[in-house]
Each structure stands twice: as C-alpha cells, then as structure tokens.
Amino acid sequence: MTLLSRPTISIGDALSTLVRGELPVRFEAYDGSTAGPADADIRLELLTERGLRYLLTAPGDLGLVRAYVAGDLVLHGVHPGDPYRALALLRTGLHLRPPAPGEVVALLRGLGVVPLVPPSPPPQEQLPRWRRTVEGLRHSLGRDAGAIQHHYDVSNAFYRHVLGPSMTYTCAVYPEEGASLEIAQEHKYDLVARKLDLRPGQRLLDLGCGWGGMVLHAAREYGVRSLGVTLSRAQAEWAQERIHEEGLEELAEVRHLDYRLVPERDFDAISSIGLTEHIGVRNYPAYFGWARDRLRPGGRLLNHCITRHDNTRRATAGPFIDRYVFPDGELAGSGTIVAAVEDVGLEVQHHENFRAHYARTLTAWCANLVEHWEECVAEVGVGTARVWGLYMAGSRLGFEHNEIQLHHVLATRTDEQGSSGYPLRHTF
Structure with a gap:
C-alpha cells in the first residue's frame, strides 16, 4: 500500500x-x-x-x-x-x-492517508462480539466451547513454559514473602481444600478444572473422589495423563465436558477456580443455582474468580481482552458475586480478596515467558507470544492499581431446618 x-x-x-x-x-x-x-x-x-x-x-x-x-x-x-x-x-x-x-x-x-482504509487485523484477533452470532448466542454451549478453545487450546507446551510445572492458570496464594510460584500454587490448592473442609471419602466437583491441579491435589492429599470438567480438550487429555502417571485413577477423573452436562449430584464440595469470568453475569443465577442443586445439604461451594473493584461498571471487557485473550469474558464486582450466591439460597460464610497475590503471580508468569521466549515463539508464533506478554503485564498493572481484584467466596447449602453444618469459627 x-x-x-x-x-x-x-x-x-x-x-x-x-x-x-x-x-x-x-x-x-x-x-x-x-x-x-x-x-x-x-x-x-x-x-x-x-x-x-x-x-x-x-x-x-x-x-x-x-x-x-x-x-x-x-x-x-x-x-x-x-x-x-x-x-x-x-x-x-x-x-x-x-x-x-x-x-x-x-x-x-x-x-497523506485520506481516504483512510483500515488494514486487516492480525490473525490473532477474534471478531468483535457483535459479529460472533454465527458461533451461536453468547454463552451457548457451542459458543462457550469456541471461546475456551481459543484461549486454552493454544499449546500445552507453551503453557508449561509460562505457568511452570504446576500447570496452574489461576492466581496463586503466596504464604510468605519470597515464596516461589510453585509453592504459592500448591498453597492455593491447599487453602481451597481447607476452606471446603475436604476429608477422605468425600466427593468434589471442580468446575472449569484446567489441567486438573485441584482434582489432583484433592485426590492425592485428602483422599477425595474428585471429578473435574473443562471445555478444553487439550487440558482434559493432559490432566488424564497426569492422573494416570500418579496412579490416581480410582479417585480422580477429568472430563472434556461442559459443566451444564454433568449428570452427578450430591457432591460434598464444589470448587470453581477461574470459571465465573467465562459464564456471563446474566447467567450467575443459573450458574450458582445449578451448583446449589449439585451439593448435598451441608455441602460447600468455593468460588475463585477475577472481579472488578466495584459493582457499577459494565461487565464486558475492553476490545483487547475481548478480541485477543478472553472472547465473551465478563467481570463483575465481588458484591455482585455474593448477591448472586445468596439469591439462590446459599449461605455465604467467608469472602476474601487476593488482589496483591495475582499481581505477584503475573510477575512470575512474565518472568517465565521471558526465560522461555524462544521456545514459546517456536510453539505459538511471535504474534501470539507478544499478545501474552502484553496481556499479562497489562493485567499486572490492573491488579496493582486496584482496577481488578481476585476474590474467594465460600458458601454452604443449608438443609430444610436451616442447618449448614458450618462450625462456629473458620477452621482454615
């Protein structure tokens, strides 16, 4: 031109x-x-x-x-x-x-650029949200599957370089200054397990389980029968291989499946670690209602997700995140999460913000990307690698400046007499 x-x-x-x-x-x-x-x-x-x-x-x-x-x-x-x-x-x-x-x-x-003709966007860019109707209505089974595959089926080898050995793509929880990323991710899983009060023989459902980190931790460390579901086929295959390698087939399973199609019920605990961002704010009532119906009376739900710092801003992400990173992703304030959980009849027991921990997690992921830059470029191409560096560094700034946060919301299902089985004080 x-x-x-x-x-x-x-x-x-x-x-x-x-x-x-x-x-x-x-x-x-x-x-x-x-x-x-x-x-x-x-x-x-x-x-x-x-x-x-x-x-x-x-x-x-x-x-x-x-x-x-x-x-x-x-x-x-x-x-x-x-x-x-x-x-x-x-x-x-x-x-x-x-x-x-x-x-x-x-x-x-x-x-000298009149008339101004827009060039074709880079191949990493998805269609704008309003043009994705060809893939189905927003948050339909098919469109959600496509959105998840866009982000998570990039390359297991790429994620291994960026995320580290834990293959955990959610906020870590740093137990102390100087803790490594791997220690912090292990600590996060154990904190979730303790909040859910997991015990041997119980049944756990992990929604949006990623590469199976929580499923593996619950089975290995707590003797819990754990089922995880993910819309990413690459994640499910990797997780099942890991379960086989650790000899946990009798306790752990990961399925390539939409959570809405899980037939089992009466779980003792449900963990949702990084899925709520993908389901759409309008679908919160249906989502948490679905989770409530899969819990036994006295069962616990732990929701871990990125949130906005208030409850007034629009839920949709900006064009960079929506077109390059998380198609159809939406964020709301933690108060919106709490209200949705309570409105379906679950009782909120604890609410905690890990914003500073996510800034540290992203710093560690960026360091991994820098260290393994050539390998990552070989896996996914330089354009996609640039997207990830930009996305993670920009997200770190968002957490540092309190534009976005990360919250745990712990809730219980009460029985017909109003009993939740929750102790007088937290035990975690």
Whole structure:
C-alpha cells in the first residue's frame, strides 16, 4: 500500500500536537521523524504505513495492539515477554488531548492517508462480539466451547513454559514473602481444600478444572473422589495423563465436558477456580443455582474468580481482552458475586480478596515467558507470544492499581431446618 498524497506533516510532529506535555518515551517513525526525549530508556518505533493506519483506524488501545502484535510497532528497552515497564510509563506519563473539531481531518490529509482504509487485523484477533452470532448466542454451549478453545487450546507446551510445572492458570496464594510460584500454587490448592473442609471419602466437583491441579491435589492429599470438567480438550487429555502417571485413577477423573452436562449430584464440595469470568453475569443465577442443586445439604461451594473493584461498571471487557485473550469474558464486582450466591439460597460464610497475590503471580508468569521466549515463539508464533506478554503485564498493572481484584467466596447449602453444618469459627 502506498500513500495517496504527499505528506505535508511528519508523523512525529502530528503526534506531538496531540500530546499534553512531553512524551514519556522516545518515538521514531519510518518517515524519519521523531518525538519525545532523545535519551529515553524506552523507544517506540513505528516501522510501516500499515502500522500508522492501525493506529489511526482503531479506537482506544486497539490500534496500538494491532500494530504491536503485527510487528509494525516495536518496543525497545523492554522484553516483549514482559513489557511492564513500558506500559507503566505510558500509563502515568502519556497524556493525549482530544483533537479540536476538524483537526482530525486536517491531520489525516497532512499525513497523506485520506481516504483512510483500515488494514486487516492480525490473525490473532477474534471478531468483535457483535459479529460472533454465527458461533451461536453468547454463552451457548457451542459458543462457550469456541471461546475456551481459543484461549486454552493454544499449546500445552507453551503453557508449561509460562505457568511452570504446576500447570496452574489461576492466581496463586503466596504464604510468605519470597515464596516461589510453585509453592504459592500448591498453597492455593491447599487453602481451597481447607476452606471446603475436604476429608477422605468425600466427593468434589471442580468446575472449569484446567489441567486438573485441584482434582489432583484433592485426590492425592485428602483422599477425595474428585471429578473435574473443562471445555478444553487439550487440558482434559493432559490432566488424564497426569492422573494416570500418579496412579490416581480410582479417585480422580477429568472430563472434556461442559459443566451444564454433568449428570452427578450430591457432591460434598464444589470448587470453581477461574470459571465465573467465562459464564456471563446474566447467567450467575443459573450458574450458582445449578451448583446449589449439585451439593448435598451441608455441602460447600468455593468460588475463585477475577472481579472488578466495584459493582457499577459494565461487565464486558475492553476490545483487547475481548478480541485477543478472553472472547465473551465478563467481570463483575465481588458484591455482585455474593448477591448472586445468596439469591439462590446459599449461605455465604467467608469472602476474601487476593488482589496483591495475582499481581505477584503475573510477575512470575512474565518472568517465565521471558526465560522461555524462544521456545514459546517456536510453539505459538511471535504474534501470539507478544499478545501474552502484553496481556499479562497489562493485567499486572490492573491488579496493582486496584482496577481488578481476585476474590474467594465460600458458601454452604443449608438443609430444610436451616442447618449448614458450618462450625462456629473458620477452621482454615
């Protein structure tokens, strides 16, 4: 693609006119123009006209993401597996002013990009939410399966490099300063087990079980008969192999199955670790009602999920997360979770926030991605690897700045006389 007219303004000058104060980073463009301090530690380099068109045709951060994932915009001074420093600097130091009426058209003409034709997005990008109806209504069985497979069936080897040996893709719980990621993930599973008061011979259902970490822990450490379900075939196959390797076939099972199709009932405990983000806020009543009906009287439910820091904001994620990371994902405040649990007749016993722990978990995952960058690129391609570095570093910032949180909500099913079997004080 070529420019349709001779530019009369450089890209660097155009950017400078839209920035309040000085740029916090150095900007360099393919037309030879620059902006920002020459001695900045971090440089943004725009390599192509396609990259410029990405920036100009997509609202918010989506154009930046497209140009970066496609390789048209390069970050210098940070590793693509952990661009945290660059994102933090841009978050606090970049202040763009809204253009005056008519200014946008004048800038486009000056840059020589009128008419402005949007380039095709990178292959990692999913269709916008409103165009996914071909896959079924939102949170239908088929559409949910597609969304989960987009995110979780990337590559088991890729996840092994990023997540570490535990293959645990949820927030860890750090028992003390300096604890390793593996210790923190083990501690998380054990905390969930203790909150559920697991005992030998009981039955556990783990919803959205991932690679089976909770299923394995409950069977191995507590002698609990554990069933896990996941919509990711790759996860289910990996988990079943691990169960076989550890000789836990009589106690543990992972099925490639939608939780709504689980036929068994009367479980002593249900754990939901990182699934609620995928089911849709409107479906909370049906989801927690379904869980209630699968618990025996006195049984316990532990819901572990990412939440917003309040209960007033819209549930849908921004375009980057929705199109590149978690299609159809939704987040609500922890109060919304608690209300939904209580409204189906479950009794909330405990509510806890692990926001700081998730920031640490993401820091560790980014470090793993940096350490195994070449292997990860070989597995999934450089564009997808860039998406993951951006997503994890950006999420770390979100947790650090209290934009998102991670909550445990522990609840019990009471019997007809109103007894929950819960002790006078917590035992975990």
